[in-house]
Amino acid sequence: MSGLRVVPTWRHGQERLYVCLTDGRNVAWYDREAGRVNLLSDERREDVLDVLGPFLSGSVTVGPPPVPTPAELVRLSLHPDDDLAPNRPGEALQVALDREPGAPRRLRPDPRRRALEAELAVGEALDGLEGVGWHALHSVSLPGGDRVHHLVIGPGGLFAVHTLYVRKQRVVVADPMVTVGRGEPRPLLRRVRGDADRASYALTAEVRPVLVLYGAADVSVPGPLREVRILLDREVGGLAGAGGVLKPADVEALHAVARDRRTWLRV
Structure with missing residues (x-):
């Protein structure tokens, strides 16, 4: 054998x-x-x-x-368990749901399935940018139980993308609060910025925060927002329009570091 x-x-x-x-x-x-x-x-x-x-x-x-590039050498040295690149969009949610195949029927739909729908759709759109020089990593776990839904690295820089399922609902974004429909306002933008800050620390590079609203019926932003970019799910491909920040070699080097699970252990 x-x-x-x-x-x-x-x-x-x-x-x-x-x-x-x-x-x-x-x-x-x-x-x-x-x-x-x-x-x-x-x-x-x-x-x-x-x-x-x-x-x-x-x-x-x-x-x-x-002959491999330095970035490829880093990737080849990774143990498969430490490589985040194979992660599916919504990987953490999919794993959690797969562990409960026999869970009793809920009176209301499991909110994790809606969140997964949003992450799958946005993740697929981000993966589609690979042909124009971008890389997307999905479900990057952070210490303490948080995670970056999608980390995008390309010519236009680095973006920490957080997705929010808001199908057919009105959304009001008043920094730092986000109100969905008739729900209570939540300080979601603090988390979105916090995830980007932790990613910046891990990668020693600027990572900009993005909130993607999946399926929103209407979006209102009554005042200026600090740093965070708000996108509808159909606008995600527009990130590829940004350029002039990173050279191809820099993109590959940052992707090689970001895909290593150990990079995120101390943030």
């Missing part, structure tokens, strides 16, 4: 098959679209090809990967 296992991953419709040791470290990966098996160590060539055999199709090139 070689002790190797194949771990398939999907991101933005592209499949990559990683070959891992029992401790989770990668020794190779198969890029089906490129028809290439990238070996990190030629010593395991035969074992890698043997375990990948059922998955290989067509003509395949085998060899060392292209």
Whole structure:
């Protein structure tokens, strides 16, 4: 037995098959679209090809990967358990809901499912920006139980995006209070700014706060807001219009640091 296992991953419709040791470290990966098996160590060539055999199709090139950038070296050194990049939008909510498959029927819809709907929609829109040089990380956990719903890194800088489900309701944003429908005002903007501040501390770079209102019927902002940007869910793609802040190498370097779970342990 070689002790190797194949771990398939999907991101933005592209499949990559990683070959891992029992401790989770990668020794190779198969890029089906490129028809290439990238070996990190030629010593395991035969074992890698043997375990990948059922998955290989067509003509395949085998060899060392292209010379990695510093950001790629950081990613390759990450243990899978510490890599946040595979997180789905709403990962924390999805995990919590999956743990309660037999929960009794609620008289009212579980608010977490509505929150998940918002995070899924906004997360999908943010993932769509990858083709124009942006990266999105989802459900970044912070000490104390808080989390950044979405962290977006691209040419226009860094944004900590918080989503709020407000479908078919009127929203009034009067800094720092946010009122949804007939509900009680909540100082939500303090949390949105606080999450961005903690992200700035972790990454030693400016992270700007964004509140996305998912499905709002009407939004009223009676006065000026301090720092926070308010967007409707259909406006999320507009973040890609910002540019001139970070160079591509800086984007990749910050993404490499941000995707490491250990980066967030002391904020």
